Amino acid sequence: MTKNTDLRVVRSRKLIEQALLDILVNQGIKNLNVKNVTEKAGVNRGTFYLHYKDIFDLIEQTELMRGLLDILVPIQLNELLLHPDDNSPFPPITEAFEYMQRHYYFFKAIFHQSAHVELKERLLYLVGTRMYEHLKQAHPQSDWSARPTDYIIAYLGSAQFGLIQHWFTTDKSLPPQEIALLLTRLIRTVPCLTNHLSVPGHDSI
Known part of the structure; x- marks a missing residue:
């Protein structure tokens, strides 16, 4: 690919993303x-x-969505579960909500209730898959092949997506620190997969 071709590609992508x-x-x-x-x-x-x-x-592929994923992808679920302070949010979650607040116009539209069903499903899968992979890493002793993967991913993705969507629907009625603390506590305390997986001898959901 020539330099001129590279420049045309960059220009086309910028025009398309700006139009979006x-x-x-x-x-x-x-x-x-x-x-x-x-x-x-x-x-x-x-x-x-x-x-x-x-x-x-x-x-x-937008720069804004990749920026959010750059924050979310490195989050390790086991580190979140071991977060020592019950009265402070897990820092990366706070960072994610602060990022979405800074780019409010974009993420409010993406998480809007009228968004395409396929977009919602893909975002759910994106979030759910990431958390599922962290669960597998945190509990390597579990027999994951015996678990209904698609249902686990749907559950994990829906919980996070629903909370974020409601945050935008209520026009960010809670500041990033508070909504991040709420999500931190929900992930750590809701009777979810991690509680079940921590009980020896229980291998099914």
């Missing part, structure tokens, strides 16, 4: 589709599909 953000801010997620994005960006559909599989892939 403009539509989310000014029209809302209901009006987000490939046709509107390409028209706003001034590129053809072929150029769009050269860089992205679909509109959901575009959202996942």
Whole structure:
């Protein structure tokens, strides 16, 4: 790939991502589709599909979404469960909510109740899969092959997604520190998989 080609690729991606953000801010997620994005960006559909599989892939590849994942992905569930202070949130969770607050216009649209069902499902899977992998790392002695993986991922993803969505629905009625503390406590204390897995001899959910 030549330098000129590289520059064209970068330019096209920037135009498309900016068009996505403009539509989310000014029209809302209901009006987000490939046709509107390409028209706003001034590129053809072929150029769009050269860089992205679909509109959901575009959202996942935006700088803002990657920034959030850069915060969430390194979080280790076992470290969260061992967080020593019951009155303070797990720092990475606070960082994630502060990040979403700084980029409120983007994440409010993404987590809006009118968002496409497929987008919601993909975000649920993204969050749930990450937590599931951490559970497997924290409990390597468990027989994970005997567990209904898709149900575990759905449960873990829905809990986090629902709380974040409600936070935006109520216009961030709780500050990042408080909502982060709430989520920290829920993950640590709700009778969930970790409590069950910690009991010797219990290998089924």
